[in-house]
Amino acid sequence: QEYTAIKAEVVEWSPSAKAVIESKAAGRKVFLVAATLRPETMYGQTNCFVGPSLKYGIFAVNDKEAYLCTYRAARNMAFQGITSQRGEIIQLTEIEGSKIIGTKIKAPFSINPEVYVLPMDNVLPTKGTGVVTSVPSDSPDDFQTLMDLRKKAEYYKIDPSWAALDPVPLISTPAYGDLIAPAVVKQLKIQSQKDTKQLAEAKDIAYKEGFYNGTMLVGEFKGQSVQEAKPKVRASMIEQGLAFAYAEPEGLVISRSA
Template sequence: ATARSARNMAFQDMTKEFGKVHFVDGLESFKGSEILGSPLKAPMSSYERVYALPMLTIKDDKGTGVVTSVPSDSPDDLAALNDLKKKKPLREKYGITDEMVLPFEPIPIINIPDIGDLAAVHMVQLLKIESQNEKDKLEEAKSRVYLKGFYEGKMLVGKYKGMLTADAKKLIQADLVDSKEAKKYVEPEKKIVSRSGDECVVALCDQWYLNYGDVEWKKAAHAALEKMETYMPDVRTNLSKTIDWLHEYACSRSYGL
């Protein structure tokens, strides 16, 4: 993990001490290039073993710095894999041997209407994308594939076969967490700096809830509503319904402020 993501993890119960990152002796810091070529077991992959490969577009200010490659449905991932397959000097530069990339082909996992089983392969061929450096073409490919794949795509593999991708996503996430092959990790959507100059993190911590489920509060709220001039009957009805369904409500919120 990058230093940034490790700091986020420290506030999400992933370290021994809340808010502090603890390192294994000798592994406090190392370059990402040092783990390239390492054999790995990817959860739910049909390949018994895959390898850590370089991808030139990964940034250290988003996520952990490591991503799972899905060349069947991610144009970026396919372009990066194709670069390594076609360019021996690129493989040699990063110490990647032929057996780490040449035997691996995209595997169909999602069918998207009007596109097919290998959406990334289709788009890369259609737009004639030759390199992972063709940012504009890759952005266009992603815009055509991602939303359509998420909302209209159907799973082709495992117990999720036949399910819409959108429905399968949460189930797959839950299965990976339950099997201890994954952990939930959260970070701000973009860099957020506090007034004190600190970069903000997402922290898993206790918070206060307002008890709108209290019976006496509901009685008082309905009584106050009776005295209120709402001008429109629909407004009064909606407010009354809201008072009825409200229960514990978090003080700190990501929306509605």
């Protein structure tokens, strides 16, 4: 699985993250790294998700930069030549997801240039980097989680202002209009992020609809089809140093038993 890894620079740590990280980064810029299959949707990032009970690390990339992601992702990156010493993992510190919530980050290419880190129950530790950038206009999981957080801000221990940015119309399709994810969530009568089965179906519909029938409403490739724009947005982000290619070595176990 070839992902685009998005580099979201930390603007201001949450107080609990600050306490853990202060001094550990040794002057390096720290980036939350989110793996996405939809680089063309980065214009519509409204927040970022971490799993509150997951463990993250901050890993040195070189003398100037460090990445926040799961240990598993850092190891993959080390073997993909992303860090300065191939195969070497330099962990500066460890931090629990719950402590990162409320951190303010830069969201590259987004119409909303700064967004907050919020909790999501369904973040898988075994996929991508464990950091998920949120595009509620086009991702049903992101939209439903954002709605849950707004409804129960106190329960999720967030400041309501962190979840205040609305979905941004990015992609238009004939069947679902300008906001695919809210439309599909409504169609399938999804009520909460706990409706994981319906959300998986919604994701499938939204992927296909966006990819095959979508037209870009914003950005450098406005007016082009999603199929055309996707590789161009990705190349542009990588060229500007805001993203890099990240591959998931899936199927290692499968190929062993095959």
